[in-house]
Amino acid sequence: MAQVYNWHLGRSMEYPYEEQHPDRQFAFVFNINRCIACQTCTMACKSTWTFGPGQEYMWWNNVESKPFGGYPQGWDVKLLGKLEQANPGGQVWGEAEEDESGSPRGPYGKYAGKTIFEAAKDGAEDSPQRVLGYLPSEEEWRHPNIHEETAHGPVLGPRDGSHSVELPAHRVWYFYLQRLCNHCTYPGCLAACPRKAIYKRDEDGVVLVDQERCRGYRKCVEACPYKKAMYRPTTRTSEKCIACYPRLEGRDPELGESGVPLETRCMTACVGKIRMQGLVRTEPSGAWANDPGNPLYYLIQERKVALPLYPQFGTEPNGYYIPPRWVPARHLEQMFGPGVEAALEQYSCPDRELLAVLQLFRVSRIVLFRFEIEKGPKVAEVEVTLPSGRKKTQTIYNDTVRGFDARGQEVVRVTVEEPTFERPSRHLNSI
Numbered sequence: 001m002a003q004v005y006n007w008h009l010g011r012s013m014e015y016p017y018e019e020q021h022p023d024r025q026f027a028f029v030f031n032i033n034r035c036i037a038c039q040t041c042t043m044a045c046k047s048t049w050t051f052g053p054g055q056e057y058m059w060w061n062n063v064e065s066k067p068f069g070g071y072p073q074g075w076d077v078k079l080l081g082k083l084e085q086a087n088p089g090g091q092v093w094g095e096a097e098e099d100e101s102g103s104p105r106g107p108y109g110k111y112a113g114k115t116i117f118e119a120a121k122d123g124a125e126d127s128p129q130r131v132l133g134y135l136p137s138e139e140e141w142r143h144p145n146i147h148e149e150t151a152h153g154p155v156l157g158p159r160d161g162s163h164s165v166e167l168p169a170h171r172v173w174y175f176y177l178q179r180l181c182n183h184c185t186y187p188g189c190l191a192a193c194p195r196k197a198i199y200k201r202d203e204d205g206v207v208l209v210d211q212e213r214c215r216g217y218r219k220c221v222e223a224c225p226y227k228k229a230m231y232r233p234t235t236r237t238s239e240k241c242i243a244c245y246p247r248l249e250g251r252d253p254e255l256g257e258s259g260v261p262l263e264t265r266c267m268t269a270c271v272g273k274i275r276m277q278g279l280v281r282t283e284p285s286g287a288w289a290n291d292p293g294n295p296l297y298y299l300i301q302e303r304k305v306a307l308p309l310y311p312q313f314g315t316e317p318n319g320y321y322i323p324p325r326w327v328p329a330r331h332l333e334q335m336f337g338p339g340v341e342a343a344l345e346q347y348s349c350p351d352r353e354l355l356a357v358l359q360l361f362r363v364s365r366i367v368l369f370r371f372e373i374e375k376g377p378k379v380a381e382v383e384v385t386l387p388s389g390r391k392k393t394q395t396i397y398n399d400t401v402r403g404f405d406a407r408g409q410e411v412v413r414v415t416v417e418e419p420t421f422e423r424p425s426r427h428l429n430s431i
């Protein structure tokens with residue numbers, strides 16, 4: 001195994017292949033707080049890519065209810081259990097190491113446990129297993145939305161205040177988790193494929209299965225910790241999300257050959273405006289190139305308000321989440337690592353700049369590469385409750401945020417205060 005650097009973990013880790021990184025990386029941020037589980041994203045993907053025979057059970061994009069739901073059923077609980085077995089008490093984080101200049105090397109600290117690559121061998125150096133995983137049974141793929149909206153917490157009783165829904169954390173809670181392939185920096189699927197049929201594109205880091213090379217051994221299905229590689233019995237090959245790459249390349253036939261990268265179908269369809277997709281520049285080392293004007297870089301690297309899903313698995317996923325405000329921190333920390341408290345502290349009471357950037361979710365189908373903010377007047381002061389329970393006053397300014405495409409052209413301009421329009425009520429019947 002080679003040693004590669006995983007910045008989510010703040011340390012090097014074992015991986016079957018040497019470091020090799022794309023020039024730009026497909027990445028996205030989902031704001032869990034805004035999702036209404038309408039499944040429009042799910043259907044947008046399904047009707048574009050997985051409507052054929054053998055693909056009936058394939059949901060490359062799915063939205064599940066946590067803590068009990070999951071597709072395939074129990075995917076994360078099962079893998080966390082296996083990781084714990086191979087690594088008892090080990091899924092813990094310590095202080096970040098310091099680099100030569102004395103700055104912390106990892107944004108979330110240093111992961112002290114084993115990843116799915118390190119835990120795979122189970123002590124046997126000559127073990128042929130490269131990735132810790134499991135193959136879901138057919139039954140586990142049966143229910144794409146099992147336990148929808150089933151809450152965790154005491155059974156609802158009399159309104160005596162014991163079942164409070166006041167912040168900072170609700171006693172009875174659930175939330176929606178939106179999932180697709182993370183186009184990981186160190187993909188488990190790619191690591192496990194004995195045919196070398198899975199590859200990561202140099203131009204955008206999208207992970208694809210070469211259908212000519214694939215022989216359907218399902219090693220990728222077993223090894224993807226997020227269970228986003230799926231077997232198609234009619235072709236006897238595996239398939240997975242392709243990040244709508246014709247759109248990413250700006251050559252979606254329906255939209256013309258503009259050459260400007262467009263967001264994927266699931267992103268553009270999002271009704272709740274929870275999604276933002278981007279292409280971030282990367283260094284040859286795999287680190288993200290310093291680019292604080294890029295909205296994704298800003299949210300993930302500068303403000304650390306969006307966090308990776310199960311970073312302890314070790315694949316360095318490129319999907320990031322703004323965690324839900326009302327869920328107990330212990331649950332969130334297992335899922336998104338130790339950055340949860342800091343992320344929620346900022347999200348619950350965003351400052352002027354962060355609030356402006358948060359307006360850019362789902363405002364254009366064109367991928368945004370840069371933002372600029374024009375200052376506006378102060379419009380309100382509101383009292384908010386932070387995750388710590390502390391109250392704070394948020395000052396809101398009606399700033400304008402502008403978004404620019406890959407060519408540097410302005411494609412969107414939105415204000416913090418949402419404009420409202422009143423229809424004149426002149427007619428009794430509005431049909």
Ligand code: SF4
Pocket residue numbers: 180181182183184187188189190207223224225226227228229240315
């Ligand atoms: S999420 Fe799974 S299928 Fe997607 S790149 Fe990562 S390991 Fe591969």
Ligand code: SF4
Pocket residue numbers: 034035036037038039040041042063178269270271272273274275
């Ligand atoms: S379309 Fe958006 S709001 Fe609706 S389920 Fe998907 S992510 Fe959630």
